[in-house]
Structures are given as C-alpha cells and as structure tokens.
Amino acid sequence: MNSKGDVCMKNIVEVSRVTKEYGGAGAYRALNDVSLTIHEGEFVGIMGSSGSGKTTLLHILSTIDGATAGNIHIDGRDITAMKEEEAAKFRRDKVGFVFQAYQLLDNMTVRDNIALPLSLNNVKASVILNGIDELTEILGIEEQLDKYPYELSGGQKQRAAICRALITSPKVVFADEPTGALDSKSASEVLECLKDINSRLGTTIIMVTHDAMAASYCDRILFLKDGRIHGEVDGDGDKQMLFANILNMLAVMGGSEHGRL
Template identity: 45%
Template sequence: MDLLQICSLKKKYRKKISKGTVVETVAIDKMNFRIESGSFISIMGKSGCGKTTLLKLIGGLDTPTEGEILYKGKLLTKLSHDQLAQYRREQIGFVFQDYNLMDSLTIKENIMLPMLLDHKKLKEIEESVLYYAQRFGIRKHLNKYPGELSGGEQQRASICRALSNNPKLILADEPTGNLDSQSSKEVVRCLKEMNQELRKTVILVTHDPYIASFADEVILLKDGLIERCLVNHMEKDQFFKMLIEHLNAF
C-alpha cells in the first residue's frame, strides 16, 4: 500500500539579489514517485540537488510551488495550518544531522517533549520513554544533559524522541553526518531496526553510500530531478559496490 505519492512536484525559490533583480532557483522539478508503507528509502545526490527540500516538503515544513503530495491518499496542500501541525506531530518523526536536542533539558525531558505537547498521559509518556531508551541503549543517560553525551548517544536520543509519538513515517536528514564511523553504524542499525522490527517507513537523506546501502531502494537526485532508482535485491555488500559504481559515474 502506498503511504506517500509524489505527483509532478515542483519547488521554486525566488531571491532578490539587487534592486529590480530577482533570481529564481528550481530545487525540485516535476518529480514523481511512490513510497510504500514499511519501506526504507535512501536519497542521495550532490549538495544543492534538492534532497533536504524534498524532505521538508514531505514533512509539511514547506509548501510546493506546483504538484501534489498525498499521504495516505490525503493532499497535504489541502490541510489547514492546524491540520499540518497535527500531521507533523502525529504522523512524522524527524531526525536531524545536528540532533536538535534542547541543551537545557535532560535526555528524558527531550524525549518526553513531543508527547507533552500532544497532551499524553504521564504514565503513557513514562512508559514510552523507558521503552525506547532501553531499546536504543541510552536508558542510563536519561538524567544527563545532551552536552554530557557523545554524538552517537545524542543521535540515538534524537531517534527515541522521533519515535515517542509512534509516527508512521521517519524523515532522517543526514543523521550520521557529524558522527564517526562506529557511531554511524550504531545509528543506521537503529534506523534499520525501526524499519524492520517497528515497521516504520524510513526516508533517509545521506551522502554516505555505506549508510545508503542499508535501504531497500536508493533514489539518486540531480538538479532537482530523479536521475536513477536503484532497488536492493542483493546482499548489502554487493549493493554497496553497485551503488559506488553508479555514484562514480553520476
């Protein structure tokens, strides 16, 4: 079943660089694709190709210039401001490169925050925090502050926060971009576990072909267009090698 449908999607930005001079940039250009529920999709491409713009549009953080995004058959462009906020809060879990944890809150409080904003019962909140913290190996850090944790631990806390409201879709924007190789492996293991065991649909933006090779499908973007889609029907190491070959020729 399709969770997302992207139909003739286009996003243009206009920037005034001097009096009477406006430059128009096309970030996404007539893009079409579908994402099935429970899939793990990785998006790759050079800087400026539209990867982050696409995630923002899917996450309801930006609006398209043209085209449509359907989530479970509903048009995002038809949602009111309040409905979009509800969509982001209940259906989407965001994982960012810079973790976006609040330094003044403990790890536990950071994970609790989305549920508190959604007025969940305290008992339910406590159970959810403990469940995800235990599952992703940060339970012993719950009373610490973000600055006391390593980058990998902070990102795992960010993943727990993204899962706290039990969303259907996880949008991860370069989640391993600031991490060393060992921490990156731990984070991508968490994302894969979210997908396979918790049945979350994951859309991952990354520049790292090794991280991308854990996905079921890799979408390569170029100048706001889908250049190529690679489907993973082989062992991860084989898919990784094939992905490297395509990227070298990209």
C-alpha cells in the same frame, strides 16, 4: 514482522509532479517535476550532491516547506492543502524527524526531550514514561535518560533524537543526514538502530544522505540530480552488493570519488 516481499503493500507516501521554485517564478528550480512512491515499512535513501534538491524534497515531504506545484499524499492525506496549524499537528502526530545536528533541546534532560511531542498532545505522563522506557531500551540509551544533551556523545544524542522521532509512533520518519556529524563507529551504530527500528516496528524511514556506506543500509535508494530523479537502486538484502551498486550509480552520475559525492 514486516515482510519486504509483500505484494499488497500500502503506499504511504505518494508524490506526484512536485515542483519547487525559489525567488519568484522560474528564478531557481530546486525541484523539477518529481514523482515518487514509497511503500509502508520501506527504508528509502535519497542521495544526490549538494544542490541536487534532496534536502528541499525532504522539507516539502515533511510540511516544513511548501511546494510550488504538485501534490503529496502521506498516509492518504494531501499535505499540500494543509493550513499551518493543521500541518503542525500533522508533523507532530504522523511524522518523526532525525537531523544531522540532532536538534535536541539543550535545556531539557533526554527524558524530557523524548517526552516533548507526546506531552504537547496531553498524553498521560505514565503512558509517556512507559513508552520512553521501551524505546530507549531498544536504542540502548536507557542509562542516559536523566542527563542533559551536552553530557552525551554524538552517537547517544542521535539515538535520543531517534527516540523522540519514534515516541509518537509516526507513519514516516524523515532522517536528514543522520550520520553526517558522527565518526564511523557511531555512524554504523546509529544506522543499525534505524535498520532495527525499521524491521522491528515496521516504521517507514526516508533518509537523505550523501554517504554511500549509510545508504547501503536502505532497501531502495533514489538518486537526485539538478532537481530531478535521476535513477534508482534496489537492494535485495545483500549490503555489500548494494554498496557496490550505489558506487556504480554515483560513478555513472559523474563526479564521484571515494564513494562520496
């Protein structure tokens, strides 16, 4: 439903000259003058080694952390100017999260976990339940709805987490190393799911990873090094080709072996 070649694609995320410093002015610069633009419906990967600033960037993009300088617009709204209460509402309604450690609540069934963001919004229970049924069917966990997270495999947990991220029909889904804790089979299942969601529902996905295989599912990959954008690789639909390009890029950036940073 979303054609990647569309020229009049809307910019969903606009980052201009964002800097993040820790420990007082000039002490440690995690992000240094970063600017980037992401279009609606894109599946973008962010790669970089540990300490490159990729997780910091994700946190700032998703209002979990604040920037020291610069502006960020998501869906036309300046998130750097938001107050805490407003930011929380924004996170809940416009943004979805997928984490490496799943971050499902242990004391709720899968169904309740997925329902949580909408129930906080006082959406009617029947609407929530219908939404859950539709999404879990797409992600293939409709059988697991009444189980608790500890009864699920890693891949199932991550798919449940994706459902929770998608239930509010967010503009952007942020995925932080979503396959980091999974074996390769579960990892590719989860990545297929994300890809499927991206093309079927047109959800914009921004995924942080240091796994070249995971990154090869993306449309475009941004490379971070020492808090700056170091390069970019575009895919044209050929996964193998993209994978090779990523490895190439990592080699150029230096210090890469076996496709991992």
